[in-house]
Every structure is written in structure tokens, then in C-alpha cells.
Amino acid sequence: MTLDFLPPDLVPFHRLDGVGVALLVLIYGATATIRGAFGFGAITPAVLFSTLVTEPHHAVLLALSAGVITQVQMIPFGLRHGDWKIARPMIAAGFAAIAVGLLIFKKIEAGWLMVLLGVVLAGVMVMDRYHVLDRLARKIDLRGMATALGLSTTAGLIAGIAGGGGMYFYSVYLKLACPTPALMRGTAILLGSIFMYWRFIVAIVVGLISLRLLIESLFLAPASWFGAWIGIRFFHGSDTSRFYGVFQLVLLIGAGALLWKGLDRVL
Secondary structure, rough: OOOOOOOOHHOOOOOOOOHHHHHHHHHHHHHHHHHHHOOOOOHHHHHHHHOOOOOOHHHHHHHHHHHHHHHHHHHHHHHHHHHHHHHHHHHHHHHHHHHHHHHHHHHHHHHHHHHHHHHHHHHEEEEEHHHHHHHHHHOOOOOHHHHHHHHHHHHHHHHHOOOOOOOOHHHHHHHOOOHHHHHHEEEEEHHHHHHHHEEEEEEEHHOOOOOOHHHHHHHHHHHHHHHHHHHHHHHHHOOHHHHHHHHHHHHHHHHHHHHHHHHHHHH
8 A cells, every 4th residue: 555645745664665664663562562561671772773774863763753652651650650759850950961962963974873872872781781880889879969960961861862771870770769669660661751751842842853753653653552561461470580681682782783884884
């Protein structure tokens, strides 16, 4: 079926063939299971692997726009189980850093964006896998206001530029601040939702969100909702530690492939 009835500037995925679109649907369905299982983490793999299918700026913005639509599924849990007292100190610094990060994202050339995405997201995965920030937490007071602001600023810049990875910095703080896994997951969803919608608002203001992008996001929404539903069931019924280890390894491979592709483009 063709979409000739749509104006040319509204035809979704106009630069991709059927295989490319099918891969995006698969990517968004698979990565949404991460969000369902852990409350965050879907955008990073969505950005990484969709960048191998489409242009990097488009991949980052598509992950944001699609996330805004599908995050609605997770918000009730965040509102019920998240802790505003824990989340509130992170918000102001995160808002400012995200705005700055988006402005940098808008200016950077596509090839160098791919290199930056590969380096930043691989670095985040390595730090997460080897608990670098957890070890650092033994030497500094993560509960202090200055540390919370520093983590929030770093996470906001990463989220603004790379589109994902910021919540891994927040998770280190949340592990200490939240006494139970359910409270940590709820607060992660609460923070993730606030920052995602703020990024979306800033992206609209600076002219990065188009109507075509929204149409594409709606097209991917069913796969994302189904994937998140599977993840929610997985979280309640299984041991997620083994699943998370595989997830980290897959992301490292994806970040390496993206870095290689970016370097090949700019050199």
C-alpha cells in the first residue's frame, strides 16, 4: 500500500525501504521491553540501533518523539510509586542541562554526532557494567546537594546531546536514596518522564520536531506498547539481573558498530 494521498512532506519514513521500516518496528518493540522491565533505558538502545538504519539526528529525535507517546503507559506507576522529595533536587539542573545539550545536538554534523553517540553511550555502558559510579559513591557523599546537582547536570547534557544514557547517572543516586526497588523504579519513571517531556518541549521550541516525525512515532507506538507490556510482565515474574547483563553487552556491541560507522564517515 502506498501513501500517495499524503502531502510529500508528511510521508513517514520516506527515505527508507520496507526492510528499513520493518527493522525500526522490531527495534522499537524489542527496546521497549527494557522500559517495561526497569522503568527506563529504552531510548539508549533505540537510538543506537536505529542510527544504523537511519540518519543519526533523525534517530535521536524519533526515539524522543516515540518515547513521549509510549511513556504515557508508564506514568501512572511513576506517580503512584515515585518519591517527589527524592526527584525534586535533580529537576532544575536537569532542565538547564537538557536545553544546552539539545542546542549542541542541533549544531553538530551528522558524522561527528555518530562518533559522539558511540563514544558517550559506550562509556555509559562500561561505567554501568563495571559499577564505576557505584565505586565512586563510596568516596563521595552522593546524598549531598552538590553531588546531586552535578549528576543531574551531567545526565542532562548526555540526554540532550545523545538522546539517551542520562538515567544511568540518576540511577546511582536513586540506589542510595530509595530504600526499596519499587521506590527506585517508580522514582526513575517519574524523573525519566519529567525529563523526556521537557526535552520534547525544548525540541519543539528550537524547531527540531516536525509533523512527519510525529506520524512516524505513532506508527511505531503499537510495537513499543506491546514491548513494554512484555517487559512489565518480565519484571514482575523473573530475575532481571541476567537479562540486564545481556542487555549491557548488546548495547556495547551496538555502540562499537555506531562508532565505527561514524569514524568511517568523517575520516
